[in-house]
Amino acid sequence: MALVPNHDAARSALGYLHQVDWALVEMLENGPDRPDQMMMLEQFDDVSWQDDAGPTDLLQVKHHVGKRGNLGDKSVDVWKSIKVWLDDGGSRAVDGPTLRLVTTASCPPGSAMEALRIGSVREERRALELLDRSAAEAESEETEPARALWLEQPKDIRAGLVSRLSVLDGSIPIDQIGSRLRRSLWWVGLSEANLDLFVDQLRAWWHGLAVDLLLKRRPPVVAHEVRSRAGVLRDGYNLSSLPTSVARPSKDETAAIVDQHANHIFVRQLGWINVPTNLLERAIIDFWRTVEQTTVWVANHLVDLMELQEYRENLADQWDHSWDAMLRKLPPDATDAEKEDAGYDLWSQMRDRAGTYLRSNFQEPFFRNGILYELANLEDPAESHGWHPEFDSMLRQLTLERTK
Numbered sequence: 001m002a003l004v005p006n007h008d009a010a011r012s013a014l015g016y017l018h019q020v021d022w023a024l025v026e027m028l029e030n031g032p033d034r035p036d037q038m039m040m041l042e043q044f045d046d047v048s049w050q051d052d053a054g055p056t057d058l059l060q061v062k063h064h065v066g067k068r069g070n071l072g073d074k075s076v077d078v079w080k081s082i083k084v085w086l087d088d089g090g091s092r093a094v095d096g097p098t099l100r101l102v103t104t105a106s107c108p109p110g111s112a113m114e115a116l117r118i119g120s121v122r123e124e125r126r127a128l129e130l131l132d133r134s135a136a137e138a139e140s141e142e143t144e145p146a147r148a149l150w151l152e153q154p155k156d157i158r159a160g161l162v163s164r165l166s167v168l169d170g171s172i173p174i175d176q177i178g179s180r181l182r183r184s185l186w187w188v189g190l191s192e193a194n195l196d197l198f199v200d201q202l203r204a205w206w207h208g209l210a211v212d213l214l215l216k217r218r219p220p221v222v223a224h225e226v227r228s229r230a231g232v233l234r235d236g237y238n239l240s241s242l243p244t245s246v247a248r249p250s251k252d253e254t255a256a257i258v259d260q261h262a263n264h265i266f267v268r269q270l271g272w273i274n275v276p277t278n279l280l281e282r283a284i285i286d287f288w289r290t291v292e293q294t295t296v297w298v299a300n301h302l303v304d305l306m307e308l309q310e311y312r313e314n315l316a317d318q319w320d321h322s323w324d325a326m327l328r329k330l331p332p333d334a335t336d337a338e339k340e341d342a343g344y345d346l347w348s349q350m351r352d353r354a355g356t357y358l359r360s361n362f363q364e365p366f367f368r369n370g371i372l373y374e375l376a377n378l379e380d381p382a383e384s385h386g387w388h389p390e391f392d393s394m395l396r397q398l399t400l401e402r403t404k
Helices: 007-033 076-087 124-137 144-152 155-164 174-184 192-214 223-235 251-260 265-272 277-299 305-329 336-352 365-375 391-403
Strands: 038-041 047-051 054-062 098-103 165-168
Touching (some): 007 038, 007 047, 007 054, 007 174, 007 192, 007 223, 038 192, 076 098, 076 155, 124 155, 155 165, 174 192, 192 223, 251 277, 265 277, 265 336, 336 365
Parallel strands (some): 054 098
Antiparallel strands (some): 038 047, 047 054
């Protein structure tokens, strides 16, 4: 029996992602005007601004796929939003916070929501009359609880909610959020190609921060945090630095990556010097991140192949000097255990050595280590580097075994 895609689940997932992304748009565009306020997700509303006294601005964020929907007086989105606000004493109060409905749907001409649309002449009295009429006359079972709750409220509560409610209809869908963010981030002064990568980085950081907000693992976020993070990311695009866009993988991703690289030559070489399993996994991840990060840089013209080759050659020269020093310290009759220990010490020394960075302000250890593992991942002993004092003969034997 064929599986039927769960379109409702997909729409819900897109809605949640859109809510998180819209919060970033809100932070970038309105945050500078709210220096003393903070933002939270799913605390007082989908998105909320607050100060030390409590919420100041509550946002209901609605996303539709395909047909954009509408905000007619009988709209489910309208009445669900109203119920959310009426269910909370703070947002229901006459002097409560500002209320905003942000949606990809559209306000039909003559509707209550059109009368409250941002950018149009407000007609609060007409909006109240239309909502009262719809609450009394509509027959939808889905909106009945919200409409009944509306009619239970005194007129000053209903009028107060209308007076604080603004509607932003026709908002961009999730697949256009990237364009909106690029416009909001024009001030970083990057080229069009680099701006795309920059937005992806900032968006990924924001998604991680949103998880912490939703899990209540951190306090509400303030605008200067976002600006500060954007500044740090932007600095990665100057001539003395580079952006880090490939993050450490998750636990499940790590297991798959380690499995895929288990037979790489550099992994076998690390096995010859008895590197512990946990450090071996870190080495594989450093190698993987380096390959992925280099691909991103080259594709975005942030670094050229000549610069990378010169960097590899500089590290290879350092390795050659350290290799010679290790051999000089080994006694002629060194045991297998002494040779393994010497190779392990060389690996530790090369891994932990400071300096020799690709760019002066790009000092990510994973990249330097990853290049070392690239140098140790060549099959030809004449070109490869290694840690074990007899790695060249061991590598020739490994090559013979692989060709059989």
